[in-house]
Amino acid sequence: MSATRHRGTRPGVRHAAWAGVVSLLVAVPMALAGQAQAATPGTSVSFATTCTPGVVPAIHGTTITEIAVDNATPKVGDTVTVTYDVTQPASGNPTSTALPANVILPSGVVQLGGAQTGTVAVTGTRTNPPVAGNAPFPPFQMTGTFKVTTAGSITLTPGNYTINSNYIINLDTPCTIDTPPAPVSNTITAGPVTVPNNRAITDNPSSGPTGTKVTVTGTGFTAAAAITVAGFSGTTATGDATTATADSSGAFSATLTVNAASTTGIIAFEGTSYDPTKAAPPAAYSVTTVTPPGGASQTLNSSVKGGTLSMTQAGSTVTMTPVDFGTGGSSTGSLNAVTVKDFRGVGSGWSLTASNTNFTGPGGSTLPAADLSWTPACSTTAGSPSTCAAGSAGPVGTAGATLASTPAATLTGGQFGATANLSLSIPAFTAPGTYSSTLTLTLA
Incomplete structure (x- = not known):
């Protein structure tokens, strides 16, 4: 998926050679736009737990839980959201008084181990269904975040939690693991810090009729690197291309003649083959139509936004x-x-x-x-x-x-x-x- 430019190549042949390069080039920036990652579930684990509400004797039970993360392969410096999902709390309503909806607030901790140690504070919301007197507490979720500081394998283990009920009286029911630590529920693999790509380009002008000579300037490239500058349309190369060389500060300037009427953007990258780590984001370009004297038209667009x-x-x-x-x-x-x-x-x-x-x-x-x-x-x-x-x-x-x-x-x-x-x-x-x-x- 690469092409090499030879000195003395006829213009038509040179444009055809660039076509394969730019087709790859355009497809990759679109993929880099990304989509939101779905939560990665963990393994469901259970452990003996003792809960002490204070108003009645200690309650001995089994907690069943699972820890999910929003990013199982973060980089150092990324923030990871942790969800502590308790599908079976060890305790229930410690009193005979029924609890109405939305009065129970859970909180707890998740233990980090492996490459990074520490605790993650997690908390839920008061969104419970009604709970009858002395009935089991319903399942609940608690969330929290932590910043990745070390590359490697990081384990996530459920820790102690507290169930607060705020109805008639404000009552905490702390639940502790009988034989800590609990089993590991999830493991993430953290990568090293990604070196930022500071390459950038601008085009001037950013629109014009076919045949327009566009000045493309760039910064943040490798000093003395050979630069390819090319036009594209959607995900297809137009055949318009030229080269430049970055100076000692990583800057360059090149003139690209835009002959293709379908051109929608201009790209620049180091070398003759596209590498997303050595390319700048595309600069938009639009080809304008020259209207002969005697008439012109304009398209008017309006919109109605949906609400909630x-x-x-x-x-x-x-x-x-x-x-x-x-x-x-x-x-x-x-x-x-x-x-x-x-x-x-x-x-x-x-x-x-x-x-x-x-x-x-x-x-x-x-x-x-x-x-x-x-x-x-x-x-x-x-x-x-x-x-x-x-x-x-x-x-x-x-x-x-x-x-x-x-x-x-x-x-x-x-x-x-x-x-x-x-x-x-x-x-x-x-x-x-x-x-x-x-x-x-x-x-x-």
Whole structure:
């Protein structure tokens, strides 16, 4: 995939020889653009763990986990994101009080070994489902980052972790490995620092009709190196090419005549064969069309940008009507209005659902979540491509129910309002006091 220029070669022959070089040249910079790397999973490992919540005796269990990384072959100086994925925590809810959604926050450490030692602090988010009293904690993920400082094989081993629950009381449950260290879950191979390529070129002018002589200047090349300068179109060489020699500072200047009407860029590299480590990024070039007198045309382009699917609510608390002890009945109220904005401009619909936890009251007394029912209603703002449909009347509860939705279509979107009349059935001799439940809305 290389070509050598011989002195005295006829122009037509020389251009054909450069064609193979530039075809390789253009394909490689496009590949270097790269794509985001997918996470590399590790090996699932398990180890005996003791968790000490403090409010009850120590809990002995087994932790099952896996450590993933976003880059399994980093370079020294790169930052690696680590995901500590606990698929089975060793502990559960240490109290008989049910925990609502989004009150559990995990944190912990990952041990580094091999070529680089130390610890990586990892933390999760409060995004748990409801957890019943004395029930096992759900799986969770914790993430953190570290900078690679040494080349070689680096092992990642799960370390101790802590589960914090912040509901009624703020309670930490630290979990320690019974026989450290735990088994290694993942290994990355770090390479040495990549020497930066500071080669760069500019073209002047960067556009013109065919036959334009373009001055191409470059910096950052190897002193006294032979430089190839060539034109290309997409991934194909145009045949326009010339050579230059870098001075003692690595700079050069060359004149390239652009004869090919298809030219989209100019490239420069050391030698006669393309090597990405010895080439500069391409400089864009466009060939203009000379319009004869008497007429001209212009193309006008506009665009509409798609947005996001989002929701807001008018408030976060609903105060329902009281009922009398000994009589009971229905405690009623209205769900705070929810505004949904579908500005994506795609063909997908959306669904707004809700679920609620048990109502908790004084002295640990509760009312079942399923005793809450609603009658949904929704409205569509004029001009919206989609039409909102209200969900069915009936119970909400932990199983959840649909508040409103729109169907898929060729073009969907718009602004919508959703609410519901709420009714909680309360038995006649329910203990007096305030009963509270968390209703969680999910838009998808």
